[in-house]
Amino acid sequence: GVAENKLIHAAHVLAEYLDNDEDGVVDNQLVLDAIIASKATVGLWKNEGDLDVITEGQRRYTMDLGDTETRPEWHVNNQPTAFDASLEEILHSITQNGYALAYPEIFGEKIGTSVADAMDVARGGQFIAIPDQYPESAWYSYTDPSCNYMCMVTEYMYWGLASILGAQDDRLAVIGQEWKLNTAELVETNDPILYNLLTDDQYKFPIHLPDGNYTPDLF
Numbered sequence: 069g070v071a072e073n074k075l076i077h078a079a080h081v082l083a084e085y086l087d088n089d090e091d092g093v094v095d096n097q098l099v100l101d102a103i104i105a106s107k108a109t110v111g112l113w114k115n116e117g118d119l120d121v122i123t124e125g126q127r128r129y130t131m132d133l134g135d136t137e138t139r140p141e142w143h144v145n146n147q148p149t150a151f152d153a154s155l156e157e158i159l160h161s162i163t164q165n166g167y168a169l170a171y172p173e174i175f176g177e178k179i180g181t182s183v184a185d186a187m188d189v190a191r192g193g194q195f196i197a198i199p200d201q202y203p204e205s206a207w208y209s210y211t212d213p214s215c216n217y218m219c220m221v222t223e224y225m226y227w228g229l230a231s232i233l234g235a236q237d238d239r240l241a242v243i244g245q246e247w248k249l250n251t252a253e254l255v256e257t258n259d260p261i262l263y264n265l266l267t268d269d270q271y272k273f274p275i276h277l278p279d280g281n282y283t284p285d286l287f
Contacts (some may be wrong), residue, residue: 069114074138078112079281081154084278085108085162092284096272099166108165112138123245127159143279155235156226162217163225167271174265175225177218184217187224201261207248207258207265228262231255233277 137153192203236250
């Protein structure tokens with residue numbers, strides 16, 4: 069039941085994240101190898117009940133993306149409250165099942181990795197569970213009780229990279245209760261450790277925000 073244009077859009081976003089210079093060759097083969105080895109998937113659904121087809125054993129490696137929240141038109145209209153969630157959910161899969169496994173000491177989603185240490189600073193402390201209240205110094209204050217420490221790292225990397233790539237420039241009023249550094253300049257100035265990790269050329273993170281128009285003739 070998922071609209072075909074939404075499915076194709078999501079596939080293009082995935083391709084653009086992995087081959088950001090769009091030369092037809094994946095930018096970081098180690099990351100792609102890790103994604104393939106983990107058998108990671110992104111499940112698109114029309115109705116939320118469709119998620120029941122995902123077995124419990126697959127959930128660690130599966131991200132879900134809803135039809136209505138996949139919004140190709142955002143890349144033209146750029147309306148802050150009608151965001152294209154494919155930019156988030158697909159990146160979650162790439163970082164959780166790609167970068168975290170390819171570089172476990174740097175991007176691993178566990179206590180003590182480079183990105184987790186940076187996150188602990190961003191949250192104002194090392195919180196395994198959601199605190200009753202985050203310190204005033206925190207600029208990352210996710211409060212979803214279903215999100216464990218591993219999940220917190222996934223979200224942290226998304227907020228950092230999406231802000232660096234410009235996806236959050238006009239969305240501070242929407243996201244500010246969770247993430248305050250909505251521009252590349254704010255990330256670089258206030259969270260230099262995360263900024264340096266996500267812009268270090270050796271890891272080949274995207275430098276351009278996907279728009280759903282992957283140019284190589286692969287589809």
